[in-house]
Amino acid sequence: MLILDNIPALLVAIPLLMSAIVSVISSDRIAWLFALLTTLVCLFMAYELIDIVSAKQILSYAFGGWEPPWGIAFIVDSANVYLILLVSFISVIATIYAHTMLAREIAVEDLPKAYAVWLLTIASLFGLSMTGDAFNLFVFLEISALSSITLIALGAGQDRRALIAAYNYLIIGAIGATFYVIGVGYLYAATGTLNLLNIIERLNELGTNQAAITGLAFMLAGIMVKAGIFPVHIWLPAAYSYAPSAVSSLLSAVATKVAIYYFARLIFGIFMNITQLIDFFLLYVLMPVSVTAIFYGTIAAIYQTDIKRLFALSSIAQIGYITFAFSLNSHSGVSSGVIHIINHALIKGALFMAVGIFALGIGKRATMVSLRGVGRQMPITFAGFVIAGLALIGVPLTAGFISKLYLFKAVFETGNGLFVAIIAISSALSVLYLWKIFEVMWLQEPYQPLKIEKEPAVAYISLWLMVIAIIVFGIYSNGVSSSGILAANALIGAR
Amino acid sequence: MSSLQLILAISLATPLISALAVLLFHKNKNLRDICGPIGGIITFTTAIVIALAIIDGQVVSITLWHIAPGIELSFRVTALGTLFGLVASGLWILASIYSVGYMRGSKDKNQTRFNFYYAVAIHAAMAISYSGNLMMLFIFYEVLTFSTYPLVTHNQTKSAKDAGRLYMGILVSTSLLLFLPAILWVWVVSGTLNLTRGGIIPVDFPSYLLPILLAMFAFGIGKAALIPIHRWLPAAMVAPTPVSALLHAVAVVKAGVFSFLTIVVYVFGTELLSSSGSAVWLVWLAAFTILVSSIIAITKDDLKARLAYSTISQLSYIVLGGALATYAAIEGAALHIVMHATAKITLFFCAGAIYVNAHIKKISELDGLGTRLPHIFIAFFIASLSIIGIPPLGGSWSKFLLMVGSVDSGIPLILGVLAVSSLLNVYYLLEPCARAFFKPAQKEFHIENHTLTIFPPLITATLSLLLFFAVDWVRLLTNLMVMP
Numbered sequence: 001m002l003i004l005d006n007i008p009a010l011l012v013a014i015p016l017l018m019s020a021i022v023s024v025i026s027s028d029r030i031a032w033l034f035a036l037l038t039t040l041v042c043l044f045m046a047y048e049l050i051d052i053v054s055a056k057q058i059l060s061y062a063f064g065g066w067e068p069p070w071g072i073a074f075i076v077d078s079a080n081v082y083l084i085l086l087v088s089f090i091s092v093i094a095t096i097y098a099h100t101m102l103a104r105e106i107a108v109e110d111l112p113k114a115y116a117v118w119l120l121t122i123a124s125l126f127g128l129s130m131t132g133d134a135f136n137l138f139v140f141l142e143i144s145a146l147s148s149i150t151l152i153a154l155g156a157g158q159d160r161r162a163l164i165a166a167y168n169y170l171i172i173g174a175i176g177a178t179f180y181v182i183g184v185g186y187l188y189a190a191t192g193t194l195n196l197l198n199i200i201e202r203l204n205e206l207g208t209n210q211a212a213i214t215g216l217a218f219m220l221a222g223i224m225v226k227a228g229i230f231p232v233h234i235w236l237p238a239a240y241s242y243a244p245s246a247v248s249s250l251l252s253a254v255a256t257k258v259a260i261y262y263f264a265r266l267i268f269g270i271f272m273n274i275t276q277l278i279d280f281f282l283l284y285v286l287m288p289v290s291v292t293a294i295f296y297g298t299i300a301a302i303y304q305t306d307i308k309r310l311f312a313l314s315s316i317a318q319i320g321y322i323t324f325a326f327s328l329n330s331h332s333g334v335s336s337g338v339i340h341i342i343n344h345a346l347i348k349g350a351l352f353m354a355v356g357i358f359a360l361g362i363g364k365r366a367t368m369v370s371l372r373g374v375g376r377q378m379p380i381t382f383a384g385f386v387i388a389g390l391a392l393i394g395v396p397l398t399a400g401f402i403s404k405l406y407l408f409k410a411v412f413e414t415g416n417g418l419f420v421a422i423i424a425i426s427s428a429l430s431v432l433y434l435w436k437i438f439e440v441m442w443l444q445e446p447y448q449p450l451k452i453e454k455e456p457a458v459a460y461i462s463l464w465l466m467v468i469a470i471i472v473f474g475i476y477s478n479g480v481s482s483s484g485i486l487a488a489n490a491l492i493g494a495r
Numbered sequence: 496m497s498s499l500q501l502i503l504a505i506s507l508a509t510p511l512i513s514a515l516a517v518l519l520f521h522k523n524k525n526l527r528d529i530c531g532p533i534g535g536i537i538t539f540t541t542a543i544v545i546a547l548a549i550i551d552g553q554v555v556s557i558t559l560w561h562i563a564p565g566i567e568l569s570f571r572v573t574a575l576g577t578l579f580g581l582v583a584s585g586l587w588i589l590a591s592i593y594s595v596g597y598m599r600g601s602k603d604k605n606q607t608r609f610n611f612y613y614a615v616a617i618h619a620a621m622a623i624s625y626s627g628n629l630m631m632l633f634i635f636y637e638v639l640t641f642s643t644y645p646l647v648t649h650n651q652t653k654s655a656k657d658a659g660r661l662y663m664g665i666l667v668s669t670s671l672l673l674f675l676p677a678i679l680w681v682w683v684v685s686g687t688l689n690l691t692r693g694g695i696i697p698v699d700f701p702s703y704l705l706p707i708l709l710a711m712f713a714f715g716i717g718k719a720a721l722i723p724i725h726r727w728l729p730a731a732m733v734a735p736t737p738v739s740a741l742l743h744a745v746a747v748v749k750a751g752v753f754s755f756l757t758i759v760v761y762v763f764g765t766e767l768l769s770s771s772g773s774a775v776w777l778v779w780l781a782a783f784t785i786l787v788s789s790i791i792a793i794t795k796d797d798l799k800a801r802l803a804y805s806t807i808s809q810l811s812y813i814v815l816g817g818a819l820a821t822y823a824a825i826e827g828a829a830l831h832i833v834m835h836a837t838a839k840i841t842l843f844f845c846a847g848a849i850y851v852n853a854h855i856k857k858i859s860e861l862d863g864l865g866t867r868l869p870h871i872f873i874a875f876f877i878a879s880l881s882i883i884g885i886p887p888l889g890g891s892w893s894k895f896l897l898m899v900g901s902v903d904s905g906i907p908l909i910l911g912v913l914a915v916s917s918l919l920n921v922y923y924l925l926e927p928c929a930r931a932f933f934k935p936a937q938k939e940f941h942i943e944n945h946t947l948t949i950f951p952p953l954i955t956a957t958l959s960l961l962l963f964f965a966v967d968w969v970r971l972l973t974n975l976m977v978m979p
Contacts, residue, residue: 408679
């Protein structure tokens with residue numbers, strides 16, 4: 001019972017503690033094993049959390065017995081419990097994938113420390129998704145930024161441009177974090193509290209307050225950087241494309257998603273009563289920005305020849321879909337955004353995994369030229385890649401279709417034909433870049449005979465676990481769609 | 496699982512099994528080539544059993560899975576679907592025999608791949624015809640597109656690849672831009688996608704949006720080849736003739752008009768369309784397509800290109816019938832699926848037979864060939880008469896019912912369109928026969944004799960004749976579709 005009662009704290013504490021232990025281990029295999037065990041334990045705890053939340057509705061965990069508003073509280077409710085499960089699921093699979101993939105991409109002596117930072121990142125992601133304290137969130141934001149920058153910089157062994165990518169992320173991320181913390185300062189000045197639930201009450205008492213509005217604006221701007229929302233996404237394409245492939249698949253799957261979740265929580269959960277700002281922000285800032293992101297990301301991806309960068313750009317577009325769904329400011333919009341957070345994490349994670357395996361197979365960066373004819377040489381990976389790619393387009397029987405289904409539902413409910421056209425046209429455009437890759441990999445002949453290295457079986461397994469999840473969620477959508485609806489109930493209220 | 500469900504499962508699985516058998520027997524030519532005809536016979540037999548059950552008033556359905564509320568993976572055989580299933584599987588038997596003769600005659604090297612995708616395409620067509628849910632129909636609509644792409648580009652030449660790109664470009668983009676959003680729209684407003692007689696669009700759906708929804712379906716279903724989205728069909732003629740015959744006279748294009756008719760009858764409901772008048776614009780667009788593509792057909796000297804434009808024109812008869820949405824018109828449209836398929840596959844068989852037996856593609860070079868290949872040209876003549884609509888051939892019934900339908904719906908001008916179109920048909924379809932029989936030969940023909948390419952067109956031509964007398968049997972099914 002002791003463990004069950006303290007799951008929110010343990011989800012952060014265990015990876016944090018293990019991170020310290022792993023950093024002093026010298027054997028890379030044992031370090032990996034420890035990392036895997038840690039993520040497995042986290043997955044188990046996250047699974048238990050669902051039962052607890054469905055019984056209690058909302059779980060508020062006070063650290064050290066210090067009740068909020070004095071102490072720090074973690075909040076778990078139906079809005080974030082699925083996010084926690086998603087983070088833990090992806091981190092297990094990404095850790096399995098890292099086993100051989102990371103070992104081939106970075107120096108062996110760096111491996112244990114890499115796994116230590118890896119666990120640190122995962123701990124910070126759990127913290128970000130649970131914390132109910134505005135300043136504590138800033139702390140996790142910084143941990144997450146610094147640890148993922150380290151992981152991205154590890155890509156320098158393969159390509160020196162990883163260092164520049166990591167440096168850019170450092171600078172831009174620091175600016176974002178500064179904005180956020182300034183916002184927290186204003187908010188604290190206005191309300192005298194940092195606990196999010198407490199802030200809601202105080203804001204209701206205060207009514208319209210300029211300091212609180214200013215604080216909110218700063219906080220949203222800061223989070224947008226971390227969430228990779230256009231136009232402050234500029235750190236993202238380079239960071240994802242030069243990071244080691246295991247890191248790319250972990251970060252692209254869940255790192256931005258956690259920030260997007262918090263973004264939604266700020267808008268719909270905390271500040272929903274400051275309607276003058278929220279309505280303005282959703283309609284005149286977030287919606288145009290999201291539509292631009294959708295088209296910019298998709299069109300830039302069509303012209304991109306480096307495959308990892310192509311999928312990073314496609315992530316910009318996909319994040320655009322999520323924020324577009326939020327900007328509709330309706331129950332079905334929020335639930336479809338949450339559904340796409342889950343599905344896109346699986347799809348993009350799988351795609352980056354597959355690209356990593358291809359790059360390993362041919363022994364150089366995956367581009368439109370180097371991948372010619374590779375599909376026929378590596379059919380198992382290619383099959384998984386194609387399924388994940390079809391899911392990205394939103395083909396029926398894949399998870400991507402469920403996202404598309406609910407996004408269309410939200411859009412049709414607005415009754416605005418232009419929105420329907422935006423979604424239909426952009427998703428048809430995304431066919432172009434995927435078709436181009438499929439054609440290159442399957443139909444074209446390589447310039448010189450390919451020497452394919454044998455792909456590691458562990459990497460196969462992790463890719464196919466993701467692909468199976470994509471298919472299962474595509475034909476059995478009740479779990480994901482009801483979690484989206486429950487999350488929307490918690491965020492925006494059952495309308 | 497009841498015995499009828501088992502029959503339905505066999506009917507759907509047989510083409511797929513046949514496709515796998517083709518791969519399995521790729522070393523033995525004869526064993527490989529017999530897979531198609533045997534699969535066809537089994538599928539056709541099961542289709543007949545299903546048809547008898549449907550006429551008997553039984554429900555034939557299999558539900559596999561619910562993807563989301565109202566969206567399920569299910570097969571539920573409708574009367575219209577039964578008809579299309581019979582046509583696709585019945586003609587597959589002959590087409591697969593014919594393609595053996597054709598491919599051997601033209602000494603093709605990639606026959607295994609060809610047979611494989613051919614069977615997969617038939618599987619998709621059967622699944623489309625038995626779909627019980629609009630989403631299921633859409634999934635196999637896309638499977639049909641993707642499985643026919645390797646067939647269109649079969650010759651691997653530059654022009655074949657360009658044609659393949661146009662083919663995929665038009666069919667995939669229209670389906671993703673319009674067809675799928677339209678389906679999802681229906682789902683959002685009605686909460687279900689199950690095909691139901693009388694339609695599923697709720698009564699409170701704003702009537703000014705009906706024409707928009709209809710347009711999304713009419714243009715989203717690119718396979719129905721309405722002008723201006725018809726260009727993939729002539730382009731796809733670079734494929735070997737058996738592909739053009741089965742896929743671009745029967746399976747693919749008929750899947751398009753079948754989907755459209757299904758949507759008219761089982762999604763909108765004929766009552767809603769005819770009473771709201773939201774399909775009048777489509778009537779005129781279809782009439783326009785009928786006339787314009789007939790005129791283009793006259794200008795084509797390449798026999799297959801002429802037949803392709805003739806197909807575009809004849810497909811619009813079916814769209815026209817759906818848009819008129821009266822009982823007679825719908826029935827005429829459904830009958831025309833059967834009648835036109837039988838006649839047009841004959842014409843394509845003949846075009847291919849002329850090519851492999853005499854190596855001629857152009858109509859202007861047919862002079863005097865009639866006496867050298869008499870069977871082929873007799874079949875061609877009979878099928879032409881059926882498409883023109885002259886009794887006692889099957890095509891006369893469907894045209895008659897369409898004319899009745901156009902009078903019923905209060906747009907008698909359409910009668911004139913149909914009459915002019917018949918005249919144009921006379922001109923462009925009878926010219927090849929006239930040249931072959933009445934003009935003196937201008938050069939020496941080098942004739943080969945590939946028996947397998949000659950008797951299938953004779954059989955299908957006879958079928959066109961028989962369908963005139965057996966129309967009451969077909970109407971047992973079409974009546975079920977329209978009668979309340």
